[in-house]
Amino acid sequence: MLHGLPPLLRGLIASLLLALNTLFWCWPLFALALLKLILPLPPVQRKIRVAMHWIAEAWISINSFWMRLVQPIDWDVQGLEKLDLTHSWLVTSNHQSWVDILALQYQFNRRLPLLKFFLKQELIWVPVIGLCWWALEFPFMKRYSKAYLEKHPEKQGQDLATTRKACERYKTTPVSIFNFLEGTRFTQAKHAQQNSPFKHLLKPKAGGIAFVLDAMGEQLHGMVNVTIYYPGGRPTFWDLLSGQVKRIVMRIEIMPIPEQFIGQSYDQNMEYRAEFQSWVNQLWQAKDQQLSEIITEEQNIKAN
Numbered sequence: 001m002l003h004g005l006p007p008l009l010r011g012l013i014a015s016l017l018l019a020l021n022t023l024f025w026c027w028p029l030f031a032l033a034l035l036k037l038i039l040p041l042p043p044v045q046r047k048i049r050v051a052m053h054w055i056a057e058a059w060i061s062i063n064s065f066w067m068r069l070v071q072p073i074d075w076d077v078q079g080l081e082k083l084d085l086t087h088s089w090l091v092t093s094n095h096q097s098w099v100d101i102l103a104l105q106y107q108f109n110r111r112l113p114l115l116k117f118f119l120k121q122e123l124i125w126v127p128v129i130g131l132c133w134w135a136l137e138f139p140f141m142k143r144y145s146k147a148y149l150e151k152h153p154e155k156q157g158q159d160l161a162t163t164r165k166a167c168e169r170y171k172t173t174p175v176s177i178f179n180f181l182e183g184t185r186f187t188q189a190k191h192a193q194q195n196s197p198f199k200h201l202l203k204p205k206a207g208g209i210a211f212v213l214d215a216m217g218e219q220l221h222g223m224v225n226v227t228i229y230y231p232g233g234r235p236t237f238w239d240l241l242s243g244q245v246k247r248i249v250m251r252i253e254i255m256p257i258p259e260q261f262i263g264q265s266y267d268q269n270m271e272y273r274a275e276f277q278s279w280v281n282q283l284w285q286a287k288d289q290q291l292s293e294i295i296t297e298e299q300n301i302k303a304n
Helices: 007-038 042-070 099-108 121-125 129-135 146-151 158-171 188-194 207-219 237-241 270-303
Strands: 074-078 088-093 115-117 176-180 220-229 247-255
Touching (some): 007 042, 007 129, 007 237, 088 099, 088 207, 099 115, 099 176, 099 220, 099 237, 099 247, 121 129, 176 207, 207 270, 220 270, 247 270
Parallel strands (some): 088 176, 115 176
């Protein structure tokens, strides 16, 4: 255990372990990705995909190891028993910190199918990790602006068609598609700038998950709705590396996805768009209330 060392030293050790972990696993991952390109046989590709997911899960497990090494975190998690590896899921959460992703991976690893994010096409060029995302078949998408589509109407629907094609492979391999509904990390400055109607959350951006439901909604078994709270304050990634995150509260709820939201066009159907935004706002109102309750509980624990 390293929690007796100074935070700076713990952070340097954890950073080194994270870098070595990534560099160690990226090479077999790239080799399997190349093999998958050479052998385009569906049964072979399915087996290779399972091996690649195992590598990603091993990478997450080692990250979880150094998280425990630098600071044993006091986890208060409810709802893990409802998770399921055999189906595909839409996963969403409030977004407070870069720590959120590693916290979710820590709890969901080998309890849900591998978390995958819809990524902007440009992110494939991020050194090492961009190629890892590509090898693991994270869906890269190119969204066109309204102004661009007005000038190039022939591109209408092309981004969705490309995404649907990319998601075809998920029909034989369960996957968890993840999306932060707020689109960015919560800060008081952003909260004030948005004039958010929620006390603890930014306004949700419904377009992201609407796009997922349009592209692959029929493949999803339901939604995993996560609420994260850090009693010690919103941590930075360095806080996690240096062992200064001592407690994390997480609430997990399995929810059905309303059938009327499957396979609809968020960009073109205005009636559906309004109904979907209303549903998302109701989710966020409930999450805001849940955060208020969690904060009150944590204050009572601290007072006692």
